[in-house]
Amino acid sequence: MSAGADVVIGPLEDGVVVLTLARPEARNALRHQTMIELADAIERLDADADARGIIIAGGQKAFAAGADIAEMAALDGPALLAHPRTLAWQRIWRAGCPLIAAVEGWALGGGCELVLSCDLAIAGAGARFGQPEITLGWMPGAGGTQRLARSAGKALTMQLVLTGDQIDAEAARAAGIVSEVVPSGTALSRARTLAQRIASHPRQATRLAKQAVLRAFETPLSEGLREEHASFRHLASSEERAARMATFLRG
Numbered sequence: 591m592s593a594g595a596d597v598v599i600g601p602l603e604d605g606v607v608v609l610t611l612a613r614p615e616a617r618n619a620l621r622h623q624t625m626i627e628l629a630d631a632i633e634r635l636d637a638d639a640d641a642r643g644i645i646i647a648g649g650q651k652a653f654a655a656g657a658d659i660a661e662m663a664a665l666d667g668p669a670l671l672a673h674p675r676t677l678a679w680q681r682i683w684r685a686g687c688p689l690i691a692a693v694e695g696w697a698l699g700g701g702c703e704l705v706l707s708c709d710l711a712i713a714g715a716g717a718r719f720g721q722p723e724i725t726l727g728w729m730p731g732a733g734g735t736q737r738l739a740r741s742a743g744k745a746l747t748m749q750l751v752l753t754g755d756q757i758d759a760e761a762a763r764a765a766g767i768v769s770e771v772v773p774s775g776t777a778l779s780r781a782r783t784l785a786q787r788i789a790s791h792p793r794q795a796t797r798l799a800k801q802a803v804l805r806a807f808e809t810p811l812s813e814g815l816r817e818e819h820a821s822f823r824h825l826a827s828s829e830e831r832a833a834r835m836a837t838f839l840r841g
């Protein structure tokens with residue numbers, strides 16, 4: 591296990607690595623260094639053919655309480671444009687490897703946006719989600735308005751973004767922000783089970799399937815269907831597909 595100052599990188603086990611946000615004293619507020627460590631780790635693991643699933647976890651009290659307000663207060667618009675933290679978000683969004691969030695406690699502001707940046711998310715029953723930026727005279731800036739609207743729809747997104755109020759884990763599940771709610775303290779264990787299952791499937795198929803689902807949020811249906819079929823045809827020629835189908839057919 592290796593430890594950066596803010597993100598602890600777990601060992602590769604059954605194709606899965608857990609990245610743990612490790613600043614509980616600051617409720618895992620996402621300072622610049624945290625974002626850069628996270629992006630560096632994800633980028634490195636994304637290039638590792640043995641890493642098939644990446645879990646992002648926080649602590650029991652907080653997944654992440656948002657961007658570090660002290661640091662963000664010092665940044666104006668021009669400073670944000672090419673800031674390494676802005677680039678760090680983009681680097682995370684480029685990952686081809688499935689990202690799974692294991693959420694306990696608060697996922698607020700940038701913390702909620704980090705959950706939304708993952709491909710799937712599991713919440714402990716006590717998790718809380720919200721976009722409180724408006725209470726600071728700001729607004730979500732790492733995909734919160736866009737990804738939340740695509741998961742939760744307009745009405746709930748407007749409510750969260752414009753009031754800054756929080757919702758609980760069950761409401762987050764109903765809104766499609768997380769796919770499952772599990773007993774408090776067990777989100778990581780459930781995320782690990784799902785990640786190991788994902789990691790047991792061929793890497794190329796997993797990555798193309800992830801990419802195809804994400805395209806649904808960016809393209810008209812006809813274009814998404816065209817791209818889906820292109821990946822489907824591409825995989826039809828893969829050795830792993832041939833091997834897995836032959837194994838099935840042999841019984």
Ligand code: CAA
Binds near residue numbers: 616617619700730
């Ligand atoms: N940034 C910086 N420090 C933070 C922080 C944050 N987002 N969240 C918590 N902390 C710090 C607190 O300042 C406190 O530090 P000290 O011990 O040095 O005083 C420490 O973490 C513990 O915090 P609390 O005492 O408040 O802990 P709590 O358990 O009582 O409450 C909480 C937890 C509800 C998450 C509360 O800390 C809170 O409301 N945090 C701010 C949430 C927020 O507004 N997030 C949005 C940030 S802005 C953003 O994400 C995007 C953007 O920039 C536009």
